[in-house]
Amino acid sequence: MATMIPNVISNLTRRPQTRLYPFEVRQPPLGARGHIDFDMEKCIFCSLCAKRCPADAIKVDRKGKTLTFEPLHCIVCEACIEGCAKDAITLYEQWRSPVTELYSKIYTPL
């Protein structure tokens, strides 16, 4: 334990390794998988994203023209983005904030 004494002393003057969250929020790096969102101007309800989604977070009703997305099931793997023929899905770096209840987002044509 004696070998740690210099370290203990230097810790008295060093900046802490942690951040003072929530006063100091870390910005995610470029390309971080934060969350995804759908652009309803481009979406044609082809359901390719729903077929590719490994977490079954996207459900598309092709006849009823509704897209149901469950953000808490989404693993942000980008499989839907790669599969989308119309580039209607976008990845954002910002993380989704924590919630206390499950919820789903329902998208309809604009």
Next chain:
Amino acid sequence: MGRITAPFGPQHPVLPEPLHLNITYEDEKVVDLSPAIGYVHRGLEKLAETKEYPQNVFLVERVCGICSFMHAMTYSMGIEELMGIKIPPRAKYLRVFYSEISRIHSHLLWLGLFADAFGFENLFMQYWAAREKIVDLMELTGGHRVILSSCAIGGIRRDLSEEQIKIAETTLMHVKHELERINPIIMKDYTVKKRTVGKGILTKDDAIKYGAVGPVLRASGVAQDIRQLGYAAYGDLGFEPIVETDCDSYARGVVRVKESYQSIELALEALYRLPEGEAAVKVKGNPDGETLMRVEQPRGEVLYYIKANGSKNLERLRIRTPTFAHVPGLLKMLPGCNMADVPVIVLSIDPCISCTER
């Protein structure tokens, strides 16, 4: 002298995951034990049969949180072999890079937990502070902090830009300097040696007999590393497995300390020699046939058996993770040791029960 049998785990302060050992003590000495698992079975192998084969890449990543990339890589390599896909050279080097940063991440996490197991909390924090830099690097390159999702059948989904390569090199050099500062403490400290040297002996013959793999096998004097098979770009990079001959908990720690340096060197080497070109090829069709794939994970050898029948769904996916191979070794390591040494010896195999039970 009376004997008592007491459970160690599944809930125990030192265990991050539920491993259950029924240990028989005579006075304070361990005389017998029977391990039991089955507390976190998730049925991932069965689930893999219901998903389409490209979706399974994301599923197998969730077998283990720490070596997620290597699970995805092993699965992808298996499917690529079945479908006769040749991945581009850049993808091979990127796979080495991502594998090695996962290995550094795993080893630093374990070294921290190991220090915590014998009550050295300052050291635990030091290791995890160094690990945080690697996790940040993983987020910068792969997008996620732990489960990278950057491997795909046919190559790598996340190519590295010039800027990312520079940041990666700087971060790896920084972590190397940090480790040079922290590692002498675990290697030379009197209290650390007192708790680990000569504890949990697994001799070379026993290690082979009980089927140990990875750092546990190498700490028992067997120079076996699956990376020597030369998968991904390991064949071009060239390295020597790190071997210790002391066969005890301390040797297992030393192997991991030295491997973390080796991983930094390999990751840097992969970045320096990164070829230009595409990082992935397009995949068409469905896999057919069966294959067996082995990859060296931070904890040892992982084995994937894949059986496909020409449809989008697999017929069978079987995964054997390294901890499953290490649990029988505990039957040799623990008898004869003191009750107080049990947590340290159990942690010395780096137990990952969630991946064992899948």
